[in-house]
Amino acid sequence: MSANARQLEYQQSLLYRIRHSTAHVMAEAVLQLFPDAKIAIGPAIEDGFYYDFDLPRALTPEDLGAIEERMRVILRSGSDFNKKVITAAEAQDIFTSQPYKLELIDGLVQGSVDEHGNPLKEPPELSIYESDGFVDLCRGPHVENMRQINEQAFRLINVAGAYWRGDETRPMLQRIYGTAWNTREELDAYLWRMEEARRRDHRKLGKELDLFSINPEVGAGLVLWHPNGAMVRHLAEAYCKDEHIKNGYDLAYSPHIGRAGLWETSGHLVWYKENMYAPMQIDDEAYYAKPMNCPFHIQIYKNKTRSYRELPIRIAEWGTVYRYERSGVLHGLLRVRGFTQDDAHIFCRPDQMPEEIDRTLQFCLHILRHFGLGNFHAYLSTRNPDKFAGELPDWDMATQALRQALERAELPFDLDEGGAAFYGPKIDLKMIDALGREWQLSTIQFDFNLSERFGLEYTGDDGQPHRPFMVHRALLGSMERFMGVLIEHYAGAFPVWLAPTQAMVIPIADRHFDYAHLVAQQLREAGLRVDVDERDDRMQAKIRDAQNMKIPYMLVVGDMEAAAGQVALRLRSGENLGAISVEGFLARARKEIVELV
């Protein structure tokens, strides 16, 4: 099922109406506590609802408790939700002291915009809902009666700022988020899930497992990879690079900075400048840190004349780019200011293009699935008729190829009509993080702009110059974001092939150190990443620490093991498998590495 279909199903559910109605009850409670409050909008959302208010003062967490209590009192009234269709004049009369409602009415009546400010095809019918004396402009639907809302099954979560109509030039309102369910048990389960999500937050795990840090002295949004995290990243990159080479890509390296002229030609200085850092002067020339790798790869392509015989050319680079992101949007590894894309640019002939797109998407899925990622949303973004570069037939061909690739891969996708960038249509794959937020990883997008600006050509079999299709693609997206998603996906317990330390040898007493090192050395020679815990601690403490570090294998060695040339194998699941020969363990580890356990 696509995200759109899921959304529709949700909107028809009882739970959706419960949440929407709970938002009304919350607004009534807020108005009782703050009679001067101006109310804006309050829809049901995933897992709950929110309502935006313009209040005389900032709300505190204590206020939320008071509002919740007031809501329970209201619910006990057992009032009905009554719908009434009204005229615009009646509506304006009812909401004279509610300026935001008046603006909504105005928008709806003009037939131009809905409550979020999005355009509407025709003016809708206006309706109000009344419950317990509280009247709100609302299209519904709601539950019939407040008794359908379980007073033990909702909770106000937090308060946050939100611009009126999402417009940063309009007033900042206070948004109260809440969650509501059918039963107390469902609410508890939800709260437990949220708790669980916080436990697998990559920022928390990054610290606990000593994977990375972001240090204010270095700068916001700039990541320091510690040895553990660097190992995981290295393994992920090494795997991907090998796969790229196997799949016909050529690797490239390009510098971190380039002359202003390059970015003028590419157009970045016109339409991407606000995301680029200030230039540095070198010998009277301005140089910019690269926000993208494309111009460099294009220069590699252009370094010599290209024949139709050598296409497609696929140039791949783990290229580190720097982009200015507004301070408020930075988020752990998922939104940073300096990051490394697994970037590649494909240059191909029109006749090769559909197969090339197909192949790229298949390759992308192959890579993602190797990392155990299958839970993502696919989007196809098509041409914005008002703003696009390139030729219409090319757009149509490209869009068709993208669509067919998705269909052949049997990937459900959402169509984002007109959502493409001006330079070309694209496929995006977005992953869900632990807290349910979507982050874009993979993208496959055409670029009709750069190929034109740089005048890309190849010589056809007719001896004439032709313009190749240029496709920009990143599969993991950026290593930083990908690692963030990966950490949360595995909750830090990386599969054996990715675990920074695969096995910890745990000597029971000092006299077993020599044997422990012998075992470790044997395993290292076989290619495993192994450490020996030589600390002056009891075995139990070492097991606990290894387990907390989510190390896949714990190899306990004492007198018996040393005598028999064995190790006592314990898994991070807590399972104790007893003594096994070193060769036996090695065979098991090798098997699990291949099986991506």
Added chain:
RNA sequence: GCCCUCAUAGCUCAGUAGGUAGAGCGCGCCCUUGGUAAGGGCGAGGUCAUGGGUUCAAAUCCCAUUGAGGGCUCCA
């Protein structure tokens, strides 16, 4: 960038009328040599994010800055 909240030892956090700081873990040393999730003792470690201000006195109150968290906007 905007709204709200926050910043105390390497980490997690106490510090509740303003009177110059505590715990656990971790770290160092010592004892202990223990068979599947924390053995014991002693010790070192903090200009209470930074800079101003109020006050006899500021971790505590006020302002600014930096950084972080939750959202909003943005993410061609």
